[in-house]
Amino acid sequence: MSRLSRWLAPTTVVRAHCDLPCGVYDPEQARIEAESVFRLQEKYQGNEDPVYRARAIHIKEERAELVKHHLDVLWHDYFKPEHLEAVPNLHDLFWNANKAASKAKASVDPADGKALLSAIDEIDAAWKKTGGPEKTRVAGRPG
Amino acid sequence: MAADEPRRTTGLSRFRGPWRVVVAEASMLPSIAPGDWLLVDPTVTRWPRRGSVVVVREPVSGELAIKRVAGRRGDQVPFADGYLILAEDEAWLLADADEERTRAAGFGPPIDSRTYGPVPVEQLVGRVWFRYAPLRRVGRIRRADDATR
Numbered sequence: 001m002s003r004l005s006r007w008l009a010p011t012t013v014v015r016a017h018c019d020l021p022c023g024v025y026d027p028e029q030a031r032i033e034a035e036s037v038f039r040l041q042e043k044y045q046g047n048e049d050p051v052y053r054a055r056a057i058h059i060k061e062e063r064a065e066l067v068k069h070h071l072d073v074l075w076h077d078y079f080k081p082e083h084l085e086a087v088p089n090l091h092d093l094f095w096n097a098n099k100a101a102s103k104a105k106a107s108v109d110p111a112d113g114k115a116l117l118s119a120i121d122e123i124d125a126a127w128k129k130t131g132g133p134e135k136t137r138v139a140g141r142p143g
Numbered sequence: 144m145a146a147d148e149p150r151r152t153t154g155l156s157r158f159r160g161p162w163r164v165v166v167a168e169a170s171m172l173p174s175i176a177p178g179d180w181l182l183v184d185p186t187v188t189r190w191p192r193r194g195s196v197v198v199v200r201e202p203v204s205g206e207l208a209i210k211r212v213a214g215r216r217g218d219q220v221p222f223a224d225g226y227l228i229l230a231e232d233e234a235w236l237l238a239d240a241d242e243e244r245t246r247a248a249g250f251g252p253p254i255d256s257r258t259y260g261p262v263p264v265e266q267l268v269g270r271v272w273f274r275y276a277p278l279r280r281v282g283r284i285r286r287a288d289d290a291t292r
Contacts, residue, residue, distance in 0.1 A: 005276075008163075008180070008275070008276070009165070009180070010161070010163035010164045010165040010180055010181075011163075012160070012161040012163065012164045012165070012207065013164065013165055013166075013167050013207065014164045014165070014166055014167070014181075014198050014207045014208060014209040015166075015167050015168050015201075015206055015207065015208045015209070016166055016167065016168045016169060016170040016171040016172075016175060016177065016208070016209050016210075016238065016240075016253075017168055017170055017201065017204075017206070017208045017210075017238075017253070017254040017255070018168050018169055018170045018238075018240075018245045018248075018250035018251055018252065018253050018254060019250065019251030019252050019253075019254055020250055020251055021251045077251075
């Protein structure tokens, strides 16, 4: 750069802000957190100690919040309107899964954790049906 | 423009600038491209007219961003499944580029008021008025015609 253009060059950057998605999506991310929710509900039921139980609830609620976050990212960023042809009930699947996540967040009944897991499995099937494993994982989903 | 319109309260500090900025990212294509050098008027205290290009401190991220004023106080803007009416001190800021264009430039969807909602005038940093580089595109930054938006 010449001295003149160095002198003229702005030092302040303004962003014509766009999203920059990494393009990696997998319902497994939500499922692992949901498995934590389920296990913590089991652990809660198997222990009477109030401190232990309080910790289990605290961690479970944190994990459930992460489930919701990962589901939202999948819903908003991975799935596109054209996927509705292959999976017409896509929005219902996510609505149900998010409802199940809210329920599991507030509950210590492992049955609610189980329900959340199966809701996520349905989304996993939709993700597979739309070519997710090949399109979004770096070398396909590890087997 | 009514005299009682809300202004930002920056006092003399607004003369500190920025007076010149460089653009990053693609959401203002095709009118403003990444790498463009722009002159900014940081002394403005009120939202400029619809169609003007502004620099704002973006809600949520707090970063400096460049966007176009698409709505002013009292305007109805589509939001969620209905609409909302902009308050006295608010503007609705939109990117020029649509998602197809930002994707072609290697980015995701543009981030603007459709993501972060109306922007209060306190977030206003300046009005963009001139491009001084690259040389072949030097010239005034024009206001977009209201009719096209």
